Amino acid sequence: MSSSYHFTVIALLFCVFLLGGGSLCRGQLTPTFYNETCPYVSSIVRGVIAEALQCDPRIGASLIRLHFHDCFVDGCDGSILLNNSDTIESEKEAAPNNNSVRGFGVVDDIKTALESACPGIVSCADILAIAAEESVSLAGGPSWKVLLGRRDGTTANRTGANVALPGPFETLDVLKSKFLDVGLNTTDLVALSGAHTFGRAQCVSFRTRLYNFNGTGNPDPTLNSTYLQTLQGICPENGTGIELTNLDLTTPDAFDSCYFSNLQSNKGLLQSDQELFSTSGADTVDIVNYFSAYQYAFFVSFVEAMIKMGNISRVNRNRRTN
Template sequence: MFPSTRLLASIFLVITFYIPTFNAQLTSTFYSTTCPNVSSIVSNAVRQALQSDPRIGASLIRLHFHDCFVNGCDASILLDVGGNITQSEKNAAPNNNSVRGFDVVDNIKTALENSCPGVVSCADLLALAAEASVSLSGGPSWRVLLGRRDGLTANQAGANTSIPSPFGSLANVTNSFTNVGLNTNDVVALSGAHTFGRAQCQFFSQRLFNFSGTGRPDPTLNTTYLATLQRNCPQNGNGSTLNNLDPSTPNIFDNNYFKNLQTNQGLLQTDQELFSTSGASTVSIVNNFARNQTAFFQAFAQSMINMGNISPLTGSQGQIRSNCRKVNGS
């Protein structure tokens, strides 16, 4: 049974006024004396980037997501090949020619180093940029827990196996979340990040013409939506052509993503399966989020906190990179 409105209100109060203690080494006040303006520095940089690139908010939150699912939230996704880094996560299949926003990360890091040199980690930068991207796009705000340090290694093989695939079944996706300590509610809430941003044709074109080798489209696709996607992504067309993940409000963080699922307009297979998988526990969660945007926002904020607590490096572990693209001294 899904939580009642009263329980959801209680959850919201927890998010707003209480800092979870499941990882006591992370705290929202970590930089209160060493870099008190860290949140505003990051937010201002993201706001400026959004003015020229409405996609960047979705891109930055995706960077944080793809980082945390590999080696934990340690900014390993930002490392380029060089020094001891012989393989970059940027070149893994889920990331290659897909993840973006590294130049904005560089700009944010430069601003932080100018204000608070050697203090703020790249891992915390990603967490703060994700929150700013959501709140500046109309979504919820939350107190970001801080105190992560940056990893010294990259894990390309891990990126290839740990990041949920857009072609996977609901069971596969749920298993990927379970492996990092997240639950079914997190699966649905975090999938709601697809309420803004874009996806390339290559990540869903198999649904349009030859779904599961049937020679026919995915039967769960709304027929009108299918025709639109087939025009945008013709067979043997440009696989990198971009399509709105949310065809109704593509640049706004709202709950239309879940309403789209109810009318069979989920762009990725993994999106639509949240609603179209018969008997799945995700269906009732989708319905609740579709009718109650506040419930979605509260759950999303909590799930982002949960995701940000995946195996962080703290204390004397790792380092504070001066350049997010390389390990210090390399």
């Protein structure tokens, strides 16, 4: 749909939404955290991403996924960026992340640019949050004031990543449970799933839907038959599994509401996508229909969900006070 729906959610909206309308207290996230110490942080992040997009149109989707996978495991602390060491089992090698999450090089480029402009100031956790917002905006989606002031974690939780991160083969009930565990509701689940309106997925993440759904030896009956044939041509049953296809077959590099229209046509790529619409009697069906009909409503709910997700923290241990 048209990018005329692009809008900015003002700070007052989300301060009331998240903070109950009260004044900011010590340790709370705030969009003005770097106003004095690194006033151009968002512009710097945006510039690096815009340059990366010239060579890699999927990088925006990859960056928002990094933020998502960071926040769902012990809060938004940048721990997904940590490598293996004598004391760290990297979350990068957790099953949902291994050979899947990407964009680390661009994050490094952003960090380098920020260190040049504002040495030792911006946390990696905040870089991921800003990069997610800028990636959505650059793809024609909404923009918003990102709450900032997160601390970087010094430990990782690979076991937690294996347990907490939603997977492409999971049922709606499991997805709801995992979102509820981090304080996100059903509308948040549907809205954040809408981030699959851009980006790519490897065949390994949906191939069983094409050939052996739930061990039946047959394709997923909810999958559109024409779309099934297209996907089987891209992902042979005995292929490598690393072949890529668009998460949104309609507008693969634009952030819009076409993802939800695809679900209505049984053209959701991942099982976890189509579950939102094809699960009989599910309350998510009405939300999908609403977001498909009203892109602005999707954008508003997506922004609210992103702000809530970016606020996930284990007892505020990831909040900076300086």
